[in-house]
Amino acid sequence: MSEVLLQIHEPGETPMPHDDPRGLAVGIDLGTTNSVVAIAHEQKPEVLRDEAGHGLVPSLVAYREDGQVVVGAPARRLLLDHPGIVVGSIKRLMGRGAEDLKALAGSLPYELASPAEGGMVRLKIGDRVLTPVEISADILRAVKARAEVALGQTVTRAVITVPAYFDDAARTATRDAARLAGLDVLRLVNEPTAAALAYGLDKGAEGLYAIYDLGGGTFDFSLLRLEKGVFQVLATGGDAQLGGDDFDHAIAERFLAERGGEVDSVRAKLALATARVAKECLTTQSEWQGALDLDGRPSLHRIDRTTFERLIQSWVGRTITIVERVLEDAGIEPASVNGVVLVGGSTRVPLVRRSVGALFGRPALADIDPDEVVALGAALQAEALTRGSDTLLLDVTPLSLGIETMGGIVEKIIERNTAIPTAMAQEFTTYQDGQSAMMIHVVQGERETVDRCRSLARFALNGIPPMTAGAARIRVSFAVDADGLLTVSARENTTGVEARVEVKPTYGLAEDEMAVMLRDSLEHAREDMERRLLLEAQVEARRTVNVVRSALASDGELLSAEERALIENTVARAEATAESGNRLAIRAAAEELERMTRPFAERRMDRGIRAALAGRHVDTLRS
Amino acid sequence: MNEAMPLPVQSPSASGAARCWSCGEALAHAALFCSACRSVQPPRALDHFTRLGLSVDFALDENDLDRRYFSFQRQLHPDRFATRSARERAISQSQAVAFNEAYRVLKDPLTRADYLLKLKGIAANPDGCHTINDPTILMEQLERRENLMSAKTVEQAAAIGNEALSHVKESVTAIADAFHRDDLDAAGRETTRLKYLVKLVDEARGRKHALAGEGADAD
Numbered sequence: 001m002s003e004v005l006l007q008i009h010e011p012g013e014t015p016m017p018h019d020d021p022r023g024l025a026v027g028i029d030l031g032t033t034n035s036v037v038a039i040a041h042e043q044k045p046e047v048l049r050d051e052a053g054h055g056l057v058p059s060l061v062a063y064r065e066d067g068q069v070v071v072g073a074p075a076r077r078l079l080l081d082h083p084g085i086v087v088g089s090i091k092r093l094m095g096r097g098a099e100d101l102k103a104l105a106g107s108l109p110y111e112l113a114s115p116a117e118g119g120m121v122r123l124k125i126g127d128r129v130l131t132p133v134e135i136s137a138d139i140l141r142a143v144k145a146r147a148e149v150a151l152g153q154t155v156t157r158a159v160i161t162v163p164a165y166f167d168d169a170a171r172t173a174t175r176d177a178a179r180l181a182g183l184d185v186l187r188l189v190n191e192p193t194a195a196a197l198a199y200g201l202d203k204g205a206e207g208l209y210a211i212y213d214l215g216g217g218t219f220d221f222s223l224l225r226l227e228k229g230v231f232q233v234l235a236t237g238g239d240a241q242l243g244g245d246d247f248d249h250a251i252a253e254r255f256l257a258e259r260g261g262e263v264d265s266v267r268a269k270l271a272l273a274t275a276r277v278a279k280e281c282l283t284t285q286s287e288w289q290g291a292l293d294l295d296g297r298p299s300l301h302r303i304d305r306t307t308f309e310r311l312i313q314s315w316v317g318r319t320i321t322i323v324e325r326v327l328e329d330a331g332i333e334p335a336s337v338n339g340v341v342l343v344g345g346s347t348r349v350p351l352v353r354r355s356v357g358a359l360f361g362r363p364a365l366a367d368i369d370p371d372e373v374v375a376l377g378a379a380l381q382a383e384a385l386t387r388g389s390d391t392l393l394l395d396v397t398p399l400s401l402g403i404e405t406m407g408g409i410v411e412k413i414i415e416r417n418t419a420i421p422t423a424m425a426q427e428f429t430t431y432q433d434g435q436s437a438m439m440i441h442v443v444q445g446e447r448e449t450v451d452r453c454r455s456l457a458r459f460a461l462n463g464i465p466p467m468t469a470g471a472a473r474i475r476v477s478f479a480v481d482a483d484g485l486l487t488v489s490a491r492e493n494t495t496g497v498e499a500r501v502e503v504k505p506t507y508g509l510a511e512d513e514m515a516v517m518l519r520d521s522l523e524h525a526r527e528d529m530e531r532r533l534l535l536e537a538q539v540e541a542r543r544t545v546n547v548v549r550s551a552l553a554s555d556g557e558l559l560s561a562e563e564r565a566l567i568e569n570t571v572a573r574a575e576a577t578a579e580s581g582n583r584l585a586i587r588a589a590a591e592e593l594e595r596m597t598r599p600f601a602e603r604r605m606d607r608g609i610r611a612a613l614a615g616r617h618v619d620t621l622r623s
Numbered sequence: 624m625n626e627a628m629p630l631p632v633q634s635p636s637a638s639g640a641a642r643c644w645s646c647g648e649a650l651a652h653a654a655l656f657c658s659a660c661r662s663v664q665p666p667r668a669l670d671h672f673t674r675l676g677l678s679v680d681f682a683l684d685e686n687d688l689d690r691r692y693f694s695f696q697r698q699l700h701p702d703r704f705a706t707r708s709a710r711e712r713a714i715s716q717s718q719a720v721a722f723n724e725a726y727r728v729l730k731d732p733l734t735r736a737d738y739l740l741k742l743k744g745i746a747a748n749p750d751g752c753h754t755i756n757d758p759t760i761l762m763e764q765l766e767r768r769e770n771l772m773s774a775k776t777v778e779q780a781a782a783i784g785n786e787a788l789s790h791v792k793e794s795v796t797a798i799a800d801a802f803h804r805d806d807l808d809a810a811g812r813e814t815t816r817l818k819y820l821v822k823l824v825d826e827a828r829g830r831k832h833a834l835a836g837e838g839a840d841a842d
Contacts, residue, residue, distance in 0.1 A: 186705055230693045328828060385705035392697050419723040421701060421716050481716060482701040 025157040025186060025386045026147050027194070027378025028140065030174065032091040032216030032243060033345060035059050035139055036375035037147045040383040043201060045376040048150040051579055055372055057146065059216075060088045061138045063125045071142035083269045085126040089245055090139075092217040093121050093132040094177075095169030111265050120173075133173050137180035144181060145531055149581070152539045157184045159382040161374050163218035164190035165238030165398050167444050168456050168486050175483070186385045188483040191215075192222035193233055193395050194377030195343040199368060200226045201380060201391065207338035208234075210327075212356050212364065213374075214319060215344035217243040221323050223330055223337075229391040235417050236398050237326040242315060244279070244346035250311040251275035251303065255292050259299045267294050274301075282308050283348050309351045316355050323359060329417075334360045342366040343373055395420055397480050401456075404441035406431060408450045413478045416446065420484060425477040427493075434466040438474055442488050461490040463497045534583045541578040541590040545571055548597055551604060558603045570596055641667070644710075655698065655718070663699065663714050670742060671725035681739055681802035681810075683729065692726040732795045733821055736814040739802065745811050757812050764819040771827055777834045784827030791820045 027045070029036045034056040038047045047055040054073070062075040063085050070078060079086045087110070098112070098121055113122040113129040120131050140160075147155045160183075162174050171188055178185045192211035199205060206226050213220040220238040224231055252275035256263055263271075271292060278288040278301075286305045291298040327334060340356060342364045347353065356364045368376070384391060397420050402412040405428070414424050430438065438461045445453030464472055473493040480486050491498045548571055556564060570593050577589040640649045643657035643664065650657060653667055672679045675691045697703070699718040704711050728734045767783065774780040794817040801810035 187702070227689075227693070230697075232693075325832070381702075385702055388703075390697075392693070392700055392702065394693075394696060394700070419727065421720050422723055423717075423720045479720075482719070 024147075024151055024153055024155050025159070025382040026155050027159045027161070027375050027380065027382045028143055028183075029161050029191070029194075029372075029375035029378060030091065030136065030140065030143075030177075031059055031374075032089050032218065032245065033059055034216075034371060035143050036372055037143045038372070038375040038379035039147070039151065040376075040379040043380060043383070043389075045198060045379040045383075047372050047375060048147050050146060050150075051581075055375075057139070057143055058088075059090065059139050060086055061090070061135050062086045063128050063130070065126060069138050071139055079269065079273060083266045086269070087123060087125050087130075087135055088269075089217055090132050090135045092241065092245070093123075094136065095167065095171070095173040096121055096132070133177045134180065136174070136177035140178055140181035140183060144183060148531070148535055149538070152535060152542060154535070156182070157186050157382070157386065159187050159189055159194075159378045159385065160185055161191045161194045161378045162188050162484075163213075163215070163238065163240055164192050164220040164222055164236045165218060165240045166484075167240070167399060167454055168401075168484070169454070170240065171484055175485070185483075186382060188485075189378055189381050189393070190220070190222070190233075190236070190395055190398075190484070191218075191374045192220045192236070192343060193224070193231065193393055194375075194381060195341060195373045196222070196224045196226065196231055196377070197380050197391065197393060198373045198377035199341050199365075200231060202368060205339060208332065208336060210323075210337045210340045210360070211343055212319070212323065212340060212347065213238075213343035214346040214352060215243050216346065217241070217245050219243060219319050219322065221319070221326050223326060223332065230394065231391065232394045233396045233419075234332075235326050235330040236396060237322045237329075238398070239318065239322065242318060243344075244349075246315050247279050247308075247312045247346065247349065248272050248275040250315075251278055251308065254303070254311065255299075255301045258301060259292065259294070261294075270294055278303055279308070279349070283350060305350070312349070312351065316349075316351055319352075320355050320359055323356075340364040341368075341373075343370050345371050395482075395484070397422070397484060399444045399454075400446055401442070401444050401478055401480070401486060402453075403428075403476060404443060404450045410443055410445075410448055410450055410453055413476065414480060418480075420480050421482050423477060423479040425475050428474045428476060429470045430464065430467065430472045430474075431469055433469050435469065435472070436464050436466065437462045438464065438472075438490070440476060440488065440490055442478075442486070456486070457488070459488070459490075461492065461497065464492050465495055465497075467494075530583075534581065534586075537583045537586040537590070538578050541574055541586050541593075544590050544593055545575050545578070548593060551597075551600065555600075555604050555607070558607065559600060563600070567597055567600065644714075655695075663704070663711055663718065665714050666718050666721040671728050671738065674721060674725045675729065677729075679739070679742065681736060682799055683735075685730070688726070688729060692722060695722050732798065733814070733817050736798050736802075736810065736817065740807065740811055740814060743807055745807055757815065760812070760816045760819065763816075764823065767823055768826070771823070771830055774830060774834070777831050780827055780831040780834055784824055784831065787820055787823040787827060791817065791824060794820055 024039065026048070027038045027040070036047060036055055036057070038045050040046070049055045057072040058076050060072065060075040060079065062070040062078040062082065064070060064078075065085070075086055079088075093110070111124045113124040120133070122129050122131055123135070125135075144155050144158075158178065160174060160178055162171055166174070174188060175185050192213045195211050195213060196209060200209070206228075209224050209226055211220070211222045211224065213222075218238065218240050219242040220236065222236040223234045225234055226232075249272070252268065252271040255275060256267070256271050271294070274290065274292045278290065281288040282303070282305050287302065288304075289300070289302045291300055327337075337360055340360050340362070342353070342356065347356075347364075347366065347370050353364060353366075380389075380391075381393065383389065396417045397414060398416060400412045400416045401414040402410045405411045411426065411428075413426050414422060418424075428438070439458060440461060441450065441458045442456045443450055443453040444456050447453050461474060464474075471494075474490055475493055476488065476490045478486060478488055489498065548567065552559075552564070552567065552571075559567070574589040574593045577586050580586065641664075642649055643660060643662055645662035646657060646660040648657050648659035650664060653669060653673075654664060656663055666674075670679065675688065675695070677683060677688070677691070696719060699715055699722065701712060701716050701719055704715040707715075728738050767787065771780065771783050774783060794813055797813045798810055798817065801807075801813055
């Protein structure tokens, strides 16, 4: 291949992207509606885009009948003609159980597989049955591939963001999805914290900052203190089931009601797609008019901004109430906040901006794209974790953690807004004579009774020797790591009997399920191989382009003007082809470039030899 | 998956000089890092004040406390050890846990007063056995609690909350004075009062939200 050229290339002449043997570390915002991947270099983060310049990957996955999995914009194109095989907003189901779904809105655009008892939700998509973890893993694979194509290197490590208000089950599900996608999770970072990092570093912000993050499916509000590179989260609040999706639902329900007729998951999906278009138009227009085409029968609908704002007023009002309470709990007046940063696509809705601005008495800041700011922060954190940094994120646990005690009362062990990592312990005792086991039921939430909190796990401490009631000393210890993930252990202190669980959420995946999925993912190995070959071809082509460029710069005078123009043309063509996804075309272009620059390389070589021989005796050459 | 996390149970303060877990070098008192191999060391059994390099005293400068906490976390937080060995990551985590706990306790005047009393061998716990009984505190609190329960409007509840908040501030000053005079009885009595007052502030906030929620869009 390019040996000849490489031999005469002076080391350090061309800036090659140096390969980290462990692969590059990126930041990923795995969103309800869109996902974004970014990378940072020397604290300058950058969103990785496709050839067309799009940074957002729609979080939509299509499962085609031929077995092909399509993610992003191509999946969106399939939505209109094959709504049954496309799934979206999967983030709302992360870490949720079948019972949770009943509590959600009745018109969810999902078809559930056989009513799962306990355990994780399973969706029926086309002829497949999939968990939200697997579907999220497919999105992550596509995002990872985009990053690898953009960077020309393999990506194996990532910081992935999660809503601050995600509970332990949803965090674990996110980490499992990354594992399935072949990504080593460096850290799960809360979305508002990531946004604050990107904003603070970019603008050199100091003082008290509020992050109002309204995404497609989740709402987070965080209050941070920014001081000399430290990002200290003071308090956080939110609602993991409130977002722009709800706005879409409100519009879609109105359209469907205007139309009349049956509603099923397919019709709901199409109506939601139309509702989304209407919502987005109402950001800049005062009125939207359009058709909803279901079953080949279009109906005409009209909505103005005032009506839209009336429809969503209660959702927006709820976010404002949450903000007020977080501020009040933290003992902070809205006026003492130095800046309010808007994050998430739903903050484009004018009513949202007005309401937030009115509460704080100042216009909210949105000078970094609210769709990209979280991924930029994640990329900064990925760089900080792998290359070191002067900045430091100090985050908190969003929800209280506790265990069930007698009568279904929750005993809190770690209070919400406690800085992580943290570990706390409390002593409990037996309530019956001779009691030999104790059931430990771990829950998360702010309510006083177990039935109003989220159940995370149950485990038993067995082998307690017979004692009178109240004599045993059982110490239950909770530890939350820097990812916000919980481990619980229990120990009987008079005898030393011990039990420890890593909290595997009730709605999580069992280890054996995970093993099966990992095996399945090996079947995707062929696709992965194809992608690897593509990457190699791209890296090779770019390398050749760089080498020729530097040769032109140093030895260009060896060429005539025509020769030089011809080479430059070929270089430009090869460079453009390298950005395409066509491996064979890239190979061909690189080979052509090599072939046509061979005479040039030979001339350079001759000159190199002549230079080396200059001043030497003919005798020494002969011997 | 999750690494087993060492709980912040510290080894009892070693009688002899502690040694580095990695290279065996003798460690300076309360050293965070080994002077020879630079490995991070597990947290030692220290009181929260000493851990943060402060004198054992109720009066403290909050900004100074923040600065010290940030500077320790800059060195010890698990984010600084993301690419290090599992052992080092676990140790950094337990150090970060210890500093988070020390900061949490000292940052809030109530937990700080409570902790300092405990260090000095006095427990100010209204529900415990060594209750510092003061009928005047009890009467005062019962009366305020009743007022709060009979509050009918958000404004009334807010007014009671604000009044309690100003009493909280006075109480913190009184505690600081008592510690300054080294009058531990007075400090304990006032800390008990502060507990009730803080609880009242919380309850007033809850009452306010409950009253605001009535009729409004409740979830």
